Amino acid sequence: MIRVGIVGAGGWAGESHLPALAGLDGFEVTAVATTKQASADRAAAAHGVPLAFADAGALAAHPDVDLVVVSVKTPGHARVIRAALAAGKHVLSEWPLGVDAAEAEELARAAAEAGVVHAVNLQGHHSPDARYVADLVAGGAIGRLESAVLVAAGDPLGGPRIAPELAWSTDPAAGTSLLTIMAGHFLATLDRMAGRLVEVSARLPRPYDRVEVTGTGRTVPNGVPAQVLLHGLLENGATASVAVHGGSGSPDGFLVKLVGSEGALTATPTRPGRYLHWTDWDIRVDGERVAVPEDYRTAPFDPAAGPVANVAAVYQEIARAIAEGRRPHPDFHAAAAHHRVLAAIERAARSGVAEKVR
CATH class of the missing domain: 3.30.360.10 (Dihydrodipicolinate Reductase; domain 2)
Structure with missing residues (x-):
C-alpha cells in the first residue's frame, strides 16, 4: 500500500487527484495539507483522510506518508518538493515542475541525488x-x-x-x-x-x-x-x-x-x-x-470522467516504478x-x- 499525502488538497486536487486515488487499489490517502489548519481539517473530513496539516514539511516528514503530491501554485512547487526530498519521500509534482527551466533542472538534480521515485503530472x-x-x-x-x-x-x-x-x-x-x-x-x-x-x-x-x-x-x-x-x-x-x-x-x-x-x-x-x-x-x-483497444485503458474510469482517468494512469505508472525500482515516465x-x-x-x-x- 502506497500512503499518499497531498499538499494543496482543494481545487484541482479535489477534482482529479483525490477521486483518482479513491478509485485505485494499492493507494491510501493518509494526509492532506493546505495553508491553514482549518481548511486542511475541512479537506480531511470531506475525503475521510486521517491527518491534516498546515505545513507541507510536517506532512512530508510524517511516517505515515510514502508519496508526497505537490498540487499548489507553481511558485510553491520547489519548496514543497525540497521538503519531500529532504524527508526521503517519493514525490509527484503537478506541471510545471518549476517556474522556469533553471529551477526545473535544479529540482531534477536534487531528486536524483535523493534516490526517490519522482514524477510529474504530464498526464497526456x-x-x-x-x-x-x-x-x-x-x-x-x-x-x-x-x-x-x-x-x-x-x-x-x-x-x-x-x-x-x-x-x-x-x-x-x-x-x-x-x-x-x-x-x-x-x-x-x-x-x-x-x-x-x-x-x-x-x-x-x-x-x-x-x-x-x-x-x-x-x-x-x-x-x-x-x-x-x-x-x-x-x-x-x-x-x-x-x-x-x-x-x-x-x-x-x-x-x-x-x-x-x-x-x-x-x-x-x-x-x-x-x-x-x-x-x-x-x-x-x-x-x-x-x-482504441480496451487494453490501452488501464485506469478504472470512464473517459467521460474528464482528467481523473489520465491522472489515475499517472499513479499506476508511479506504483509500477516503485515496485520495479525504476524511474517513472515522465x-x-x-x-x-x-x-x-x-x-x-x-x-x-x-x-x-x-x-x-x-
Missing part, C-alpha cells in the same frame, strides 16, 4: 488515445511521419479577461500561463505521439497590456501571451505546426493532424469543452474511424527537458529566428 503521456496514436504512427499506419499539426483552445488563460482566482497568473514570474500550462500540456501530448521537438520558430502575441478581472470591475497588468504560435522540427525529421489560442470561456476543442508518406491521421475530441490531455478522442486514419528529468522546449519557444519569440532546443 498516459492518455490511452495518445499512446494508441503513437503506436499507430510507429507501426507505419500512415507511412513515414512527415508533418504534425496541432490546433487547440487554451481557455481560460490568454483572453482579455481572467477569473479572479487566476488573476495572479498574469505575472510571468508566476510560471503559469497559456504557454507553460496549456501549450505545455498539449506539446507534451504531441511529443508522446509524434516525437520530440529539436528546433522551433515562434511567436507569443500579447495584445493585452492589462486584462479585466471578471466580475470585479478592475484590471490587472498582463505580461503573458494570448496565443502560442510555433513551427518546428521533430527529432525524426518531421515538421510541426502548433497554434494554441487563449480565451475567456470554455475550450472549444482541438485538432491533431499527423500526415505521413502513406496517409493521414486526425484526432478531435469526442465531446466539447475538453482538453487534449483530459478526454478520449475521435481518431481517424484516412477518414476511417479507428477505436519524471523530473523529462519535465526539465520539456521546460527546455518552452524556453526555446520563448527565445525564438524574442529573437525572431529559429532556436535549437538545448
